[in-house]
Amino acid sequence: MSQGTLSPPRPRRSRRAVSSTTPWLFLAPFLLAFAVFYLAPVLYAVYLSLFIKKRVGFGPAKEVFAWFEQYSRALQDTAFLQSLGNIALFGLVQIPIMLGIAVALAIVLDSVKGRAQRFFRTVFYLPYTIPAVVAGLLWGYLYSPNLSPINQTLKAVGSGTVDMLSSTVVLWSVANIVTWTWTGYNMITLYASLQNVPTDIYEAAKIDGADGWNLTRYIKLPLLRPTIILTFIFSIIGTMQVFSEPFVLRPLGYVPDNLTPNTYIYLAASRDAQYGYAAAMAILIALVTFLFSTVFLRFARLGGDR
Amino acid sequence: MKNVKLLVLIGLLSSSVTAQSSYQEPKLPKVSGNVNLTVWSWVPNLDKTVKEFEKIYPNIKVKVENLGGGPATYTKLQTALKAGSGAPDVVQIEYGYLPSFIDTGGLADLTKYGANEARNLFVPWTWGQVSPDGKSVYAIPQDTGPFAMVYRKDIFDKYKIAVPKTWNEYAKAAEQLSKASGGKVKMGNFYSTFSPWFIALAWQDGGQFFKRSGDGWVQTLDNSSAKKVLNYWNGLIKKGYVSTVPAFSADYWNAAGAGQIATNFEAAWGPGGYASSMKTKSAGQWRVASLPQWKAGASASGNWGGSSMAVTTQSKNPQAAAAFALWLNSSRTAVETNFKGGGLFPAAKAGLKLPALSDKTSPPIKFFGGQDINAVYAKASEGVNVNFQWAPWFPAVDANFNKQIDAMLKGKLTPDQALAAWQKESLDAARKDGYTVR
Numbered sequence: 213m214s215q216g217t218l219s220p221p222r223p224r225r226s227r228r229a230v231s232s233t234t235p236w237l238f239l240a241p242f243l244l245a246f247a248v249f250y251l252a253p254v255l256y257a258v259y260l261s262l263f264i265k266k267r268v269g270f271g272p273a274k275e276v277f278a279w280f281e282q283y284s285r286a287l288q289d290t291a292f293l294q295s296l297g298n299i300a301l302f303g304l305v306q307i308p309i310m311l312g313i314a315v316a317l318a319i320v321l322d323s324v325k326g327r328a329q330r331f332f333r334t335v336f337y338l339p340y341t342i343p344a345v346v347a348g349l350l351w352g353y354l355y356s357p358n359l360s361p362i363n364q365t366l367k368a369v370g371s372g373t374v375d376m377l378s379s380t381v382v383l384w385s386v387a388n389i390v391t392w393t394w395t396g397y398n399m400i401t402l403y404a405s406l407q408n409v410p411t412d413i414y415e416a417a418k419i420d421g422a423d424g425w426n427l428t429r430y431i432k433l434p435l436l437r438p439t440i441i442l443t444f445i446f447s448i449i450g451t452m453q454v455f456s457e458p459f460v461l462r463p464l465g466y467v468p469d470n471l472t473p474n475t476y477i478y479l480a481a482s483r484d485a486q487y488g489y490a491a492a493m494a495i496l497i498a499l500v501t502f503l504f505s506t507v508f509l510r511f512a513r514l515g516g517d518r
Numbered sequence: 519m520k521n522v523k524l525l526v527l528i529g530l531l532s533s534s535v536t537a538q539s540s541y542q543e544p545k546l547p548k549v550s551g552n553v554n555l556t557v558w559s560w561v562p563n564l565d566k567t568v569k570e571f572e573k574i575y576p577n578i579k580v581k582v583e584n585l586g587g588g589p590a591t592y593t594k595l596q597t598a599l600k601a602g603s604g605a606p607d608v609v610q611i612e613y614g615y616l617p618s619f620i621d622t623g624g625l626a627d628l629t630k631y632g633a634n635e636a637r638n639l640f641v642p643w644t645w646g647q648v649s650p651d652g653k654s655v656y657a658i659p660q661d662t663g664p665f666a667m668v669y670r671k672d673i674f675d676k677y678k679i680a681v682p683k684t685w686n687e688y689a690k691a692a693e694q695l696s697k698a699s700g701g702k703v704k705m706g707n708f709y710s711t712f713s714p715w716f717i718a719l720a721w722q723d724g725g726q727f728f729k730r731s732g733d734g735w736v737q738t739l740d741n742s743s744a745k746k747v748l749n750y751w752n753g754l755i756k757k758g759y760v761s762t763v764p765a766f767s768a769d770y771w772n773a774a775g776a777g778q779i780a781t782n783f784e785a786a787w788g789p790g791g792y793a794s795s796m797k798t799k800s801a802g803q804w805r806v807a808s809l810p811q812w813k814a815g816a817s818a819s820g821n822w823g824g825s826s827m828a829v830t831t832q833s834k835n836p837q838a839a840a841a842f843a844l845w846l847n848s849s850r851t852a853v854e855t856n857f858k859g860g861g862l863f864p865a866a867k868a869g870l871k872l873p874a875l876s877d878k879t880s881p882p883i884k885f886f887g888g889q890d891i892n893a894v895y896a897k898a899s900e901g902v903n904v905n906f907q908w909a910p911w912f913p914a915v916d917a918n919f920n921k922q923i924d925a926m927l928k929g930k931l932t933p934d935q936a937l938a939a940w941q942k943e944s945l946d947a948a949r950k951d952g953y954t955v956r
Contacts, residue, residue: 266952267951267953285950358769359768463711465711466924469921483589485596
């Protein structure tokens with residue numbers, strides 16, 4: 213009774229009623245966009261992947277429901293599996309190199325002060341602002357066997373030239389473009405996290421006698437660990453999606469269709485009109501990416517616990 | 519510049535009055551009601567040509583969308599046909615890619631709109647391309663790419679090389695040039711990433727790559743002509759007489775402009791690209807001659823590219839769309855403006871005799887030293903083998919060619935092995951895609 217006088221039940225009830233629907237009202241625009249632009253395409257891809265083309269004589273093919281036939285086809289398609297192998301090799305080499313440079317740059321930049329710091333921060337970040345297609349065209353010129361200034365310099369020195377667009381080398385030419393583009397981006401992330409380290413930690417470390425390399429080895433790197441893991445995960449996901457760079461290089465030489473999974477899937481859909489097959493492969497790629505990042509995260513956590 | 523264009527235009531108008539009687543114009547159907555047409559084409563200046571059409575049909579409004587051509591257009595068209603909406607009324611498609619679109623069921627059969635009556639207006643071999651079964655007509659031929667040899671007159675003069683008439687002479691000239699220039703000048707270039715270029719050379723020799731047979735197909739990518747041509751070229755490549763730079767690349771234009779490549783084999787639409795890509799470099803030094811022959815005295819040629827105009831099944835006014843496609847590719851006005859503004863080498867028979875083709879003020883002719891290059895191409899057009907068919911899975915065949923040739927150039931496969939692998943892998947792909955093919 214006394215409670216009732218303090219706070220009348222009516223407004224309270226109505227407030228409670230409001231509070232159960234209001235969050236949803238606020239969430240609705242997001243959920244709608246999420247359903248339309250995220251869930252629907254994924255579900256449509258799953259739906260497409262269950263169909264296979266069947267032809268009788270001439271004329272258009274019929275799309276026939278075939279359960280998981282496209283998936284089993286993908287798992288037996290050596291070209292597709294090769295593309296996965298290519299990208300795994302690519303990631304294994306490219307990600308450590310890129311993040312290694314990014315960490316080094318971030319630490320160096322963190323210890324530089326003043327105008328120089330701002331200047332180099334911008335310079336390292338600059339390549340990331342260039343779209344992948346433009347970067348591909350730019351490097352494509354630098355790679356062109358006969359026009360390449362690199363090759364012309366090599367020739368002038370009297371050394372042999374390298375065909376950076378040769379089908380056996382092109383994976384690493386793409387890796388170079390990706391490294392060039394993304395190192396600065398990762399560096400900024402790592403650098404920002406270093407900037408957030410409270411200065412008293414450094415001060416305490418210095419009192420304990422840690423300086424120079426020791427400070428980096430025992431203080432900065434362990435503190436960077438969560439950020440390095442984060443950039444690693446993003447890099448794994450990014451690597452699985454490499455597409456623009458190899459695609460832009462295609463007219464300049466022979467770049468295999470299956471250099472990366474995404475180029476192979478794109479060509480299956482757009483060139484060969486194999487929508488079901490492309491959808492099945494795309495879903496497999498999503499699963500593989502998910503698997504890779506989870507496994508990596510598991511290992512990273514294990515290491516952290518030790 | 520403007521004055522020159524104006525003079526040309528006046529010249530055109532006056533000449534069209536005198537020559538009108540000899541030009542065979544298409545019979546155009548009547549179209550009633552107000553119609554809006556959308557056209558996808560990569561031909562430059564098509565919007566200007568279209569205005570002339572709107573004068574004949576004031577009730578039809580035509581909107582031209584240029585998607586950039588080739589892969590970009592095909593991807594968008596493929597998607598629109600799959601989606602069931604978004605396709606234009608009329609769309610430009612190259613002959614080699616036409617069957618893959620016919621196969622989607624997205625192209626209208628134009629026989630209902632009188633297309634078969636227009637058959638005689640076009641160079642004979644083109645009709646087989648747009649009407650693969652001899653009954654249904656899926657497109658109107660637009661332009662063609664008969665093959666001829668382009669060469670550097672200055673280099674030939676400098677090293678005292680006669681224009682080769684046969685492939686035998688070409689190989690001998692290649693050796694002579696290589697020795698005389700110390701290997702610095704290549705006789706030619708093998709476009710290692712463009713199967714239609716190679717196919718055109720085998721086409722000259724009567725090579726057949728696809729054939730319809732009963733309810734299915736026969737694919738013979740390793741036919742005897744293909745073997746002969748590829749072995750011939752591989753021999754020249756291995757001796758270092760020819761380079762293997764990709765077509766349309768900066769690398770190629772640079773080498774050709776700098777005099778590192780003395781000849782090449784280009785379609786009728788090619789010279790325009792030479793003029794615009796090399797500009798002042800080597801301008802006036804180039805000439806065109808007939809394709810060297812396997813049999814001395816013959817006049818056979820192949821074809822690279824060229825395109826047609828198809829009407830999609832999504833068109834709400836297929837009658838008007840068909841009329842437009844027909845007018846655009848066979849009326850004198852359109853053929854002339856398409857040639858001048860867009861570099862389209864006509865598929866219309868009467869178009870090959872137009873004075874506009876030998877207009878000396880045009881950039882390609884100037885680039886080719888004022889030579890009447892299109893007379894050479896018009897002659898080549900007559901020598902193109904009529905019985906040539908493409909298959910719906912050609913896009914995949916085209917891509918696989920690059921893979922096998924790359925292996926051949928790296929010495930991993932002999933030309934015969936490369937062709938056998940091309941045949942086998944393409945056959946597997948076609949079968950996986952559900953085609954009955956052997």
